[in-house]
Amino acid sequence: MPTQLKSDVHTSEDAFRTEVRQFLATNFPDELKGTGNMMAGLDGPTDENPVQKKWREAVGGRGWGTPTWPKEYGGGGLTKGQARIIEHEFAKVGAYNPIGGMGVMMFGPTLLEYGDERQKLEHIPPICRGEIRWCQGYSEPNAGSDLANLQTFAVDKGDHYLINGQKTWTSGGQWADKCFAIVRTDRSDKHKGISFMLIDMDAPGVEVRPITMISGTSPFCETFFTDVKVPKENLVGKEGQGWTIGKRLLQHERTNISGGGRLAGMMGQSLGDIAKKYCETGGDGALVNKVLRDKIADLEIRWNSFLLTARRAVEESKTQGGVSEISSVLKKVGTKLAQDRSELLIEIRGFQGLGWEGDEFGDDELEDVRGWLFGKAATIYGGSTEVQNNIIAKRVLGMLDHQ
Amino acid sequence: MAVLSEEQEMLRNMARDWATKESPVSEFRKVRAAGQPQAYNADAYAAMAEMGWVGIIIPEAHGGSDFGFLSAGLVVEELGKTLTASPLVATTIAASAILLGGSDEQKAKWLPRLASGETVATLAVEEGTHCDPSAIETSVSGGKLTGKKAFVHEAHGASLFVVAAKDGLYLVEKGDGVSLTTRKLTDQRSHADIQFAGAAAEKLEGGGDSLLGDVLDRARVLSAAEMLGMAQAVFDTTLDYLKQRVQFNQVLATFQALQHRMADLFADLTQMRSAVEAGLQAVDSGFGVARAATIAKAEANRVLHAISNQGIQLHGGIGMTDEFNVGFYLKRARVLEASWGSSSYLKDRFARLSGY
Numbered sequence: 001m002p003t004q005l006k007s008d009v010h011t012s013e014d015a016f017r018t019e020v021r022q023f024l025a026t027n028f029p030d031e032l033k034g035t036g037n038m039m040a041g042l043d044g045p046t047d048e049n050p051v052q053k054k055w056r057e058a059v060g061g062r063g064w065g066t067p068t069w070p071k072e073y074g075g076g077g078l079t080k081g082q083a084r085i086i087e088h089e090f091a092k093v094g095a096y097n098p099i100g101g102m103g104v105m106m107f108g109p110t111l112l113e114y115g116d117e118r119q120k121l122e123h124i125p126p127i128c129r130g131e132i133r134w135c136q137g138y139s140e141p142n143a144g145s146d147l148a149n150l151q152t153f154a155v156d157k158g159d160h161y162l163i164n165g166q167k168t169w170t171s172g173g174q175w176a177d178k179c180f181a182i183v184r185t186d187r188s189d190k191h192k193g194i195s196f197m198l199i200d201m202d203a204p205g206v207e208v209r210p211i212t213m214i215s216g217t218s219p220f221c222e223t224f225f226t227d228v229k230v231p232k233e234n235l236v237g238k239e240g241q242g243w244t245i246g247k248r249l250l251q252h253e254r255t256n257i258s259g260g261g262r263l264a265g266m267m268g269q270s271l272g273d274i275a276k277k278y279c280e281t282g283g284d285g286a287l288v289n290k291v292l293r294d295k296i297a298d299l300e301i302r303w304n305s306f307l308l309t310a311r312r313a314v315e316e317s318k319t320q321g322g323v324s325e326i327s328s329v330l331k332k333v334g335t336k337l338a339q340d341r342s343e344l345l346i347e348i349r350g351f352q353g354l355g356w357e358g359d360e361f362g363d364d365e366l367e368d369v370r371g372w373l374f375g376k377a378a379t380i381y382g383g384s385t386e387v388q389n390n391i392i393a394k395r396v397l398g399m400l401d402h403q
Numbered sequence: 404m405a406v407l408s409e410e411q412e413m414l415r416n417m418a419r420d421w422a423t424k425e426s427p428v429s430e431f432r433k434v435r436a437a438g439q440p441q442a443y444n445a446d447a448y449a450a451m452a453e454m455g456w457v458g459i460i461i462p463e464a465h466g467g468s469d470f471g472f473l474s475a476g477l478v479v480e481e482l483g484k485t486l487t488a489s490p491l492v493a494t495t496i497a498a499s500a501i502l503l504g505g506s507d508e509q510k511a512k513w514l515p516r517l518a519s520g521e522t523v524a525t526l527a528v529e530e531g532t533h534c535d536p537s538a539i540e541t542s543v544s545g546g547k548l549t550g551k552k553a554f555v556h557e558a559h560g561a562s563l564f565v566v567a568a569k570d571g572l573y574l575v576e577k578g579d580g581v582s583l584t585t586r587k588l589t590d591q592r593s594h595a596d597i598q599f600a601g602a603a604a605e606k607l608e609g610g611g612d613s614l615l616g617d618v619l620d621r622a623r624v625l626s627a628a629e630m631l632g633m634a635q636a637v638f639d640t641t642l643d644y645l646k647q648r649v650q651f652n653q654v655l656a657t658f659q660a661l662q663h664r665m666a667d668l669f670a671d672l673t674q675m676r677s678a679v680e681a682g683l684q685a686v687d688s689g690f691g692v693a694r695a696a697t698i699a700k701a702e703a704n705r706v707l708h709a710i711s712n713q714g715i716q717l718h719g720g721i722g723m724t725d726e727f728n729v730g731f732y733l734k735r736a737r738v739l740e741a742s743w744g745s746s747s748y749l750k751d752r753f754a755r756l757s758g759y
Contacts, residue, residue: 272759287759297750301701308677315406329670393662
């Protein structure tokens with residue numbers, strides 16, 4: 001880069017950094033400092049207090065929660081460099097990004113790629129402002145790993161479709177305003193008979209029942225559709241294009257499950273530091289149980305390479321564009337390591353790491369137990385580990401190319 | 404693959420091209436058949452030096468290109484893919500020691516000779532069967548170095564040794580008071596125990612107390628880069644084989660058990676690449692080097708170990724034959740795994756660096 005150009009870039013970056021700092025000073029309330037919004041409205045009900053609402057509106061109004069999305073649809077219209085500045089400056093003062101959820105992580109990027117102009121203008125701005133919660137209508141009782149076996153059917157009624165069927169594992173379905181779903185419009189072709197549609201969750205005929213999980217929580221639902229009317233303009237892409245669009249969305253999902261802040265957040269404290277609180281250490285500060293120490297080091301080394309892999313995927317996607325083929329590897333490796341970590345945490349804490357409830361257990365201990373149980377889902381949802389292996393073998397390694 | 408600069412892309416493509424055309428595994432077979440103790444083709448090494456590869460980490464003022472460790476790693480990785488036998492890694496490691504600890508005079512004297520390929524150099528640390536830089540007995544008195552070094556890489560081709568003594572690193576030229584005992588290891592490359600009996604030694608005075616540790620970290624990331632190339636080559640060869648070999652009237656690649664095993668190995672290889680590239684980049688940035696180098700070599704050990712074993716298993720019986728190359732990778736893999744820290748050594752070091 002010529003020196004002149006380089007210094008121009010630096011000047012404009014410095015100016016932007018100043019702008020972000022001023023924005024934070026004016027808009028970010030101290031009382032929200034350090035409060036998490038890890039799932040950004042994915043898992044919880046809408047229980048926003050006025051202070052949180054004001055913060056969401058401040059960030060959403062500028063499009064800074066979705067900084068790289070186009071400005072004409074409510075995004076920030078910023079460069080990736082500027083987005084990183086926002087991320088850094090927010091982190092520095094303990095501010096969270098109040099704009100999130102499935103609309104940001106999965107649906108938005110997919111609609112920006114496949115939606116028509118009217119759909120983008122209608123659906124993207126509310127996502128950028130954090131006003132609308134989206135849920136995912138993908139899995140069905142008989143369409144889990146074999147997702148394309150889905151049977152929920154949309155009949156063409158001229159100006160609208162009439163949808164009947166059942167979806168399951170609808171994350172946050174009980175709190176969602178809208179659902180992006182893949183449904184069948186043609187029974188004669190497994191993959192080409194699938195279409196991608198947008199359904200209002202408050203439309204007549206939509207019924208949602210939360211499912212209680214082994215962790216004791218109910219983040220997933222069963223969703224029933226009985227003669228639900230969906231206007232024709234809610235079809236994304238063409239009829240029969242749903243499998244292609246739906247798979248694209250899954251790439252975003254995989255990258256988010258593994259590479260996003262979620263897992264990194266869950267992995268907060270070093271296992272070694274936690275172990276030093278629960279287990280005996282010698283004079284040199286090292287854990288006395290060398291077998292346990294070895295297990296911890298082994299996991300943390302692999303976890304570090306995973307973080308490096310996630311970072312590399314981001315770097316590569318910047319130069320190559322789009323979501324990289326590495327997303328299946330990230331999902332497969334990240335979820336497995338997270339599970340291994342939860343199991344090791346139990347070994348480190350002993351019975352104290354298996355508490356279900358009670359004041360004798362710390363909040364972190366109880367949260368980790370629920371996380372351990374809930375985490376078992378991570379290698380199943382978003383395409384199970386076995387499905388990821390199939391994808392890697394087929395799409396990346398070309399092991400079926402000769403057929 | 405890390406995001407590379409234009410120069411780095413060119414360098415890597417040049418190395419890939421050269422290794423594929425001029426130095427395929429058949430060249431290693433020739434070296435092995437020749438049975439020379441230095442175990443490399445001197446003409447090939449001269450060509451590498453000519454292309455500037457020995458001088459990649461050496462400053463321009465001393466005849467190098469100063470492209471850094473990530474760039475050196477790119478070349479080493481390509482050479483690792485074809486098991487190219489050369490003292491490139493050993494000499495680069497020795498050069499890094501002189502760069503970190505040498506006086507201006509020592510740098511001016513040695514670095515141009517290393518960069519040009521005129522002098523081959525190597526690092527001599529271990530005194531026993533394992534990596535243990537805390538157990539060094541070699542000592543220096545009145546400029547004379549005395550001690551025994553074990554399993555020194557590229558000892559036969561080297562005319563300059565960077566030797567770890569109790570109180571620091573020393574430069575010792577091959578000559579009076581230096582005698583080699585060849586140690587033939589599975590990789591059939593050059594290794595030797597070296598007896599130093601009052602050999603003339605010149606201290607590397609710079610670099611501080613951490614000099615030996617810093618040099619070992621550089622040895623770790625460069626060896627890890629070679630291992631990355633080897634792992635990639637075994638993986639690619641094995642995948643090709645699975646796509647060709649027919650049993651039960653179908654190619655092996657159609658068996659899901661094998662698909663999933665390859666997916667596992669691919670994920671491992673992806674992890675290894677991230678760790679190794681980050682290790683090389685850490686040396687270039689100077690930030691968090693010990694930790695990054697430990698992770699890089701630990702992951703290189705773990706993954707190359709797995710891939711070299713599966714390479715044999717998935718090739719089946721022919722993988723056991725000398726005619727197929729896959730066994731060569733296994734035999735070199737274990738030597739590199741043992742170099743500069745085995746898996747257990749590195750995990751222990753990682754835990755120590757992390758404070759538990």
